[in-house]
Amino acid sequence: MLKQSLLKNKRAVAGILLTLLLLCVMLLFQYGTNKSAVKIGILHSLTGTMVISEKPLVDALQFAIEEVNAKGGINGRQIEAVIRDCRSDAVYCAQQAEQLIVREKVSVLFGCWTSSCRKAVKSVVEKHNHLLFYPVQYEGMEQSPNIIYTGAAPNQQIIPAVHWALEKFGKRVYLAGSDYVFPRMANIIIKDMLTANNAIAVGERYLPLGSSSMNGLVADILRQRPAVVFNTFNGGSNFAFFAALNKAGIRADEIPVMSFSLAEAELASLGTLDMAGHYAAWNYFQSLPTAQNQDFVARFRQRFGAQVVLDDPMEACYIGVMLWAQAARETGSFAPAVVRQSVLRQTLHAPEGVVAVDAETGHLWKTPMIGKIREDGQFDIVWDAGMAVEPQPFPNYRFQDEWYKLLNSAQQGGKP
Secondary structure: OHHHHHHHHHHHHHHHHHHHHHHHHHHHHHHHHHHOOEEEEEEEOOOOOOHHHHHHHHHHHHHHHHHHHHOOOEOOEOEEEEEEEOOOOHHHHHHHHHHHHHOOOOOOEEEOOOHHHHHHHHHHHHHOOOOEEEOOOOOOOOOOOOEEEOOOOHHHOHHHHHHHHHHHHOOEEEEEEEOOHHHHHHHHHHHHHHHHOOOEEEEEEEEOOOOOOOHHHHHHHHHHOOOEEEEEOOOOHHHHHHHHHHHOOOOOOOOOEEEOOOOHHHHHHHOOOOOOOOEEEEOOOOOOOOHHHHHHHHHHHHHHOOOOOOOHHHHHHHHHHHHHHHHHHHHOOOOHHHHHHHHOOOEEEEOOEEEEEOOOOOEEEEOOEEEEEOOOOOEEEEEEOOOOEOOOOOOOOOOHHHHHHHHHHHHOOOOO
């Protein structure tokens, strides 16, 4: 009887020990899972014509990640960036997005510059019900349940800048840009505004993305003598365009240029070109004199060096990481579908001011601004809207069906 009792006790103790052991293994597994790094994907061009614009965005994203990690990460987990070079090629970038989602199991993607790149990656994130943060102003005509747009919609950049320029400079304008969907769609919007304001386009030319042959374009600008040029060139073509303007002796006080994809990072790369006096429209400038922004600039320069510059798409990248981190903390999850629902409720005291995600469109409320280029490559802010503006990815003076038809035309190079 005693032996049976002892045997039962031993079995009971063994069972308890086994249960405790299994519990410890489960806790260790859970602890290890909770504390492992969270992978996020970065998709920007580190080579090709877009490198001048996109390489600085990788620095901005890494800076935001470092700041989040320095404060303990997200619910105790650090963020690890997995970077892929898009090579200034939309198709290749979409392939990299697929690999980051399927092979690397990233929790979110941050990336793209051109609209052709965004549209290629859009189909990938929608296929996998994943999440992309897109940081650049664009032509609008889009919203996706799988994209958060941290750059400007047309009514937050293109439309107010054109109104301002027509009033300040006059109503004879020239349209020049890269030959893809953003410049063509932007110019459709601009031409609508010209009609509404009894203004005219005296010229409209597109050159292949990355083109450096600008002499014919600049000669035509000289012949037409517009009151202002609206510039939608992207990447390295900006360098060639302004170099040709300088060579032709076109000065900013004679024919000013209003740019929509030219910021501090590009100006720093343009070097000794005389750019002072021309204009650009954004929602953020490094020279913004608020304490919030100047602290942001000081922290960034402490990390990357006193000569580094910041621009709107870089700040929009930083905003994207911070909004995503806030949402992940709130939900306690990194699942893209779960985080996105929380992102749609987020606001942030950003370097540009308070921004909020518009729950209906997935775009941000942002304040339009116009800057005049200084000799040091920074901007004097000459106008701002005074408040954050509700995003309208589909400007409200047309029905969405009409916009889609015009977008289809722009995607086909202007052919109906």
